[in-house]
Amino acid sequence: xxxxxxxxxxxxxxxxxxxxxxxxxxxxxxxxxxxxxxxxxxxxxxxxxxxxxxxxxxxxxxxxxxxxxxxxxxxxxxxxxxxxxxxxxxxxxxxxxxxxxxxxxxxxxxxxxxxxxxxxxxxxxxxxxxxxxxxxxxxxxxxxxxxxxxxxxxxxxxxxxxxxxxxxxxxxxxxxxxxxxxxxxxxxxxxxxxxxxxxxxxxxxxxxxxxxxxxxxxxxxxxxxxxxxxxxxxxxxxxxxxxxxxxxxxxxxxxxxxxxxxxxxxxxxxxxxxxxxxxxxxxxxxxxxxxxxxxxxxxxxxxxxxxxxxxxxxxxxxxxxx
Numbered sequence: 001x002x003x004x005x006x007x008x009x010x011x012x013x014x015x016x017x018x019x020x021x022x023x024x025x026x027x028x029x030x031x032x033x034x035x036x037x038x039x040x041x042x043x044x045x046x047x048x049x050x051x052x053x054x055x056x057x058x059x060x061x062x063x064x065x066x067x068x069x070x071x072x073x074x075x076x077x078x079x080x081x082x083x084x085x086x087x088x089x090x091x092x093x094x095x096x097x098x099x100x101x102x103x104x105x106x107x108x109x110x111x112x113x114x115x116x117x118x119x120x121x122x123x124x125x126x127x128x129x130x131x132x133x134x135x136x137x138x139x140x141x142x143x144x145x146x147x148x149x150x151x152x153x154x155x156x157x158x159x160x161x162x163x164x165x166x167x168x169x170x171x172x173x174x175x176x177x178x179x180x181x182x183x184x185x186x187x188x189x190x191x192x193x194x195x196x197x198x199x200x201x202x203x204x205x206x207x208x209x210x211x212x213x214x215x216x217x218x219x220x221x222x223x224x225x226x227x228x229x230x231x232x233x234x235x236x237x238x239x240x241x242x243x244x245x246x247x248x249x250x251x252x253x254x255x256x257x258x259x260x261x262x263x264x265x266x267x268x269x270x271x272x273x274x275x276x277x278x279x280x281x282x283x284x285x286x287x288x289x290x291x292x293x294x295x296x297x298x299x300x301x302x303x304x305x306x307x308x309x310x311x312x313x314x315x316x317x318x319x320x321x322x
Contacts, residue, residue, distance in 0.1 A: 031136065031229055035150045038108035038229075042181050042191050045104065045199050052200025057088070065096050068193065072103025074114035100193025101152065101177050108229075109149075111135055117174040118165065122154055125227045126169060133262045139227045141166045146210030147188050152177045152227040153204055153212060154187075165224050177227070178202065186213075225234060251277075251317055259284055274318060278310040 004010040034120075045064070054061055062084050069080035073096075083094040098118045105112040105121075112135075122139055129138035139154075147153065156163035157173035167176070178190035181201070204223075205213040208260065212223045229299040248265040259280060267276045282305065283291050294303055 017118060027114045034136070034229060037228060038150055038179070039181060040082075040178060041104050041107035046191060046201070049199040052196065052198050055197045056194075057197070059222040062088075065099075068096055068099040068116045071112060072101070072106060073099035073116045075099075075116065092309065095194050097176060097192055097194040100199060101179065103138075104179055104191075107151075112137065116192075117172070118177045119169055119172045120152065121152075122164075122175060122177070122225055122227065123167050123172075126166070126225075131262050131266050134170050136229055137227055138230050139166075139225050142214065142223045142226055145212075145228060146227055147180055147183065147204075147206055147212060147226060148228065149180050149183060150229045151180045151259075153180060153188070153190060153223060154225040155215075155223045156225065163222060163224075169225070175224075178204075180204075181209075188212075272309065274314055277314045277318075281313065282306050 023032070038181060048054075048062070048064055056062060058066055065087075066077075066080045066084060069083060070077055080122050081112065083096075086093045087096075087213050098115045098121070101118065102115045102121065103110065105247035106114065113121040115121040115124075124135075125134065126136045128135045129140070131296045142153075146246060154164075154175055154177045156165070156173065157176050164173040164175040176192070178192035180188050181191050182189040184205070186206045186208070188206055189201050190204055191199065193199050215222055248261055248268055251264055251268075252259065262279075263280065265278060267273060279291075285300070285305075294306065
């Protein structure tokens, strides 16, 4: 984990309520309940749009778009009304497909990332996986996993040269996502918003192994990610050193430093565990420093404290357990 990224994460933990508790044991039973809430919400919206027969400009339908903006994407009522009025003048303005996905997914799980653009929840789900965050949605490359009902299948859109990929999504290229609501053989039925100025379904072909069948380049923007709803305790595909979670828990229990498990586990995945662990404890004690390095003008007592943390806490633990 890069140093700057670590301290951004520490900063998030200090201000965000959702990180004040450790990840609970998210179970298969909870996953089943979430999936039922998701499907109930998706089917209800499809019924409102008469299975895609209605358009957003039909009587009363903009009210549903407003709900997606407010309850899904988390924008204010006034902003949602402005978006709709501007969209009435030009249907290319303020696409609401990500707001729709957020609305449905937040019906299933209130902690789902409210997003006005698809790349925002994709980045969130990818970081959930990479940092073992306490959320049940993890993003995978399409070749890694078989598709299940409840997954979000993500594809690139826009200019070919700028197509979204799993490895470049942080640069926020244009993307789109649809939710899988049924699978029949090698065909997945997905639901999405603002596809034809409405909420409707479409079909995605799967391979014999149940994975997304990639499009050819001639058929348009490629699929690049699948976001899955996973019970905690199930190791993500191809995540190395899964025992590091136990090591991180052990470190937290023995030191009692008050950091979050996800941060400590990420540090153990870094290439400079000794310094990063020392920095994490030191800056947790001294948030006023905002993660900056100590310099010549800083008091000697702070430098001595940093060395003491390294020599008396971090090094003994690492020498014993690694």
